[in-house]
Amino acid sequence: MADRYLSFTGTAPGRFLTRRLGLPQPAPLQRWSPERPSLMGDRLLLTAGKSDLGLTDADARTALGRDLTTAPCGKPAAVVLDATGVRDVETLAEVHAALHPVVRSVAESGRIVVLGAPLESADHHQAAVQQALEGFTRSLGKEIGRGRTVNLVRLADAHAAESTLRFLLSPKSAYLSGQVIEVGSAPADVTAPHDPPHDTDRPLTGRTALVTGGARGIGEAVAETLARDGARVVVLDVPQAEQDARRVADRLGGTALALDITSPDAGARIAAALPDGLDVLVHNAGITRDRRLVNMPAEHWSSVLDVNLASVLRTTDALLESGTLKRGGRIVATASIAGLAGNAGQTNYGASKAGIVGLVRALAPRARAEHGVTVNAVAPGFVETKMTAAIPLFIREAGRRMNSLAQGGLPIDVAETTAWLADPGSSGVNGQVVRVCGQSLLGA
DSSP, X not given: OOOHHHHHHXXXXXXXXXXXXXXXXXXXXXXXXXXXXXXXXXXXXXXXXXXXXXXXXXXXXXXHOTTEEOSOOSSOSEEEXXXXXXXXXXXXXXXXXXXXXXXXXXXXXXXXXXXXXXXXXXXXXXXHHHHHHHHHHHHHHHHOOTTOEEEEXXXXXXXXXXXXXXXXXXXXXXXXXXXXXXXXXXXXXXXXXXXXXOOSSSTTTTOEEEEETTTSXXXXXXXXXXXXXXXXXXXXXXXXXXXXHHXXXXXXXXXXXXXXXXXXXXXXXXXXXXXXXXXXXXXXOOOOOOBOGGGOOHXXXXXXXXXXXXXXXXXXXXXXHTTOEEEEEEEEEEOOHHHHHOOTTBHHHHHHHHHHHHHHHHHHHHHHHHHSOEEEEEEEOSBOSHHHXXXXXXXXXXXXXXXXXXXXXXXXXXXXXXXXXXXXXXXXXXXXXXXXXXXXXXXX
């Protein structure tokens, strides 16, 4: 359903009226397209404190983008602030000094990325000011406006950050703001031996990706985006949706797999269907059965938990244990801000999505150590789908406006984030739950 308010605020009368009444003034977001694959304008690199990145100039341009400039420019499309060397309150003032003169000039739909360092438990001064960057980043994201985003990346290894910064400094991250993303060191053997040379335009070339619930909605967008990035896509959905799954798979040059993901033998059947193995596993399938707890039948509780959580646990275990998920592989599960903040009428759904968060945090270090596989999750907020289009008008409008970008996201926003996490270059990103919610005011 079209966002008529967003369209209205783009007109002269709309801008005048919303400004006079103090109403949200969302800016149309610049998303990726073949015609506009990158942000138009310079990338400005600033520093607060003495950088701890340990990179040469050549390294920095590889990790942070080759078109970086350290000279002031008119309207930068992106600003990268290296605050890895901020270790005390006095040096923290340099964050203000660096960004204060330029923040107003950042182009519409531009990016600010703050680079921080891991918190050092042995140095509580460093830990305090590096944690302060989180509050700073999220606060700036809520005030900057005009479709611009602000995110914090904590770097344990700057050499492993190239795919993350490429994503955050591109139109693909249009609906991602106020996030804190940790990038650790990439194990030397995390890339599968069969991988072709890394292609930043089609990084999934030669890889096989399976998307559950891929016949429609967000799952279909994920399948399309992974195929765009070079993957051979397997579209899995329930037998009732087999025709839709085949339609999507045929269009993308992939294959369809009609399967009830809640079947006890689902993992074994997936393994049998993929004798050459799997590189990317996207757990997207999910259902809602909304009722307040006092009115919720037991079957509404159990069906949501079975599809959204139990099936994810069972199939993940089976595909890891069988070796179907190859070394260097990626698991990306779908959580929700309902699992982080809770939502009235969704105790079952909130429980299932919070369970995904627990799965990611517990499994990620072990899966990488034992199988060379990373485990992450995306947590969508209000996304424009057929389901949200059926929400009553006033509740729908509140969902759209209650975020820093003052608008709903699109399925492609979740898909782009999934594709970044699936990228072979994202091996340093593990155990992360990334909210795709325009910096929702809920669950922040």
